Amino acid sequence: MTQTVGFIGTGVMGKGMIRNLMKAGYTLHVYTRTKAKAEELLAEGAIWKETPAELAAASDVVITIVGYPRDVEEIYLGENGIVEQAKAGSYIIDMTTSSPRLAVDIYQKAKEKQLYALDAPVSGGDIGARDGKLSIMVGGDEEAFQAVKPIFEAMGTNIRYQGEAGAGQHTKLANQIAIAGNMLGVCEAMVYAEKAGLDQHKVLTSITTGAAGSWSLSNLAPKMIDGDFAPGFYVKHFIKDMTIALESAEEMGLLTPALKQAKTMYEELAAMGEENSGTQALYRWYQSKS
Incomplete structure (x- = not known):
């Protein structure tokens, strides 16, 4: 080359x-x-x-x-x-x-x-x-x-x-909006399985291949269960992305309630000292509320 x-x-x-x-x-x-x-x-x-x-x-x-x-x-x-x-x-x-x-x-x-x-x-x-x-x-x-x-x-x-x-950035923000809402669902599902007394890994074998399947469920949920919160993507950078997405959505007059809720929760997670953890550390936010 x-x-x-x-x-x-x-x-x-x-x-x-x-x-x-x-x-x-x-x-x-x-x-x-x-x-x-x-x-x-x-x-x-x-x-x-x-x-x-x-x-x-x-x-x-x-x-x-x-x-x-x-x-x-x-x-x-x-x-x-x-x-x-x-x-x-x-x-x-x-x-x-x-x-x-x-x-x-x-x-x-x-x-x-x-x-x-x-x-x-x-x-x-x-x-x-x-x-x-x-x-x-x-x-x-x-x-x-x-x-x-x-x-x-x-x-x-x-x-x-x-x-x-600008189209590349708009596409990436759409990606981050989709991930933000999905991460809430993944964390809630794993906390629910735990509270129900289920084997969380066994639950994943059933739900990752069905309609609930997603990259986050397959790749990040196992890390949550195992207590692995090392960053593949930092909490602080995800907050940055969500902030940009919210600003861009507001400029277009678009309501994004799931994105707004996810950003609030991640900001609380960062305030708990997790800003340099991976995004799967949102699981800790849920555990702190249980």
């Missing part, structure tokens, strides 16, 4: 994505605020860049997956941000779950600089990132999407062009 890829963000998701890009043959430049978090990747062949500006200037394609919309805005639109420093003709791809409005703003400013901007948030958690099986939802110009599709294919399997700038 002749394209040099710059990647900003080496967290739970980023590390797996970077490794799969290197396996596919791409040269990887990396940056993260704390260099120690990138040391494993540097030992495996990634090349460190001191600033986002340096990384952008040295890369043909720049990918970001960071924490919050404010981080995205700073990295892309700041004085020494990606839009200002990237080479004309470069592709800039934000894979953070962020604001659709911000995605449109980045797209428009990038176009003025002869850059191709895509918003491409992902779903699949740490396991999907590690295994190269992420779902990738893409907004922006379809021609730009087709040009970098091989890069997406190194990281994911369910890759879909969703429409113009």
Whole structure:
């Protein structure tokens, strides 16, 4: 692969994505605020860049997956941000779950600089990132999407062009809305089974393959039962996603009562000291109320 890829963000998701890009043959430049978090990747062949500006200037394609919309805005639109420093003709791809409005703003400013901007948030958690099986939802110009599709294919399997700038973010927010309501049902079902004196694992063998089946029921319910609350996706980041989804829904005049309830419960969970736990830790909220 002749394209040099710059990647900003080496967290739970980023590390797996970077490794799969290197396996596919791409040269990887990396940056993260704390260099120690990138040391494993540097030992495996990634090349460190001191600033986002340096990384952008040295890369043909720049990918970001960071924490919050404010981080995205700073990295892309700041004085020494990606839009200002990237080479004309470069592709800039934000894979953070962020604001659709911000995605449109980045797209428009990038176009003025002869850059191709895509918003491409992902779903699949740490396991999907590690295994190269992420779902990738893409907004922006379809021609730009087709040009970098091989890069997406190194990281994911369910890759879909969703429409113009911001469409990828809107799709991801729809995903998070669906998960939010589902997580309440999964937790309530597991607490109910426990209170009824049932073997929760045995219950799962019956209900995961029926109409109640979902990814969360199959993958996160067993962790709840076993007391495994390690993060595949952080509570604090899920709260961020739900906040963005609520703001976007309100802009469209849409009522989302299940989403609002889930956000309130997750905020209470975070206040219990669980903000850095995985989203399955909502089970602890239910246990605290029992």
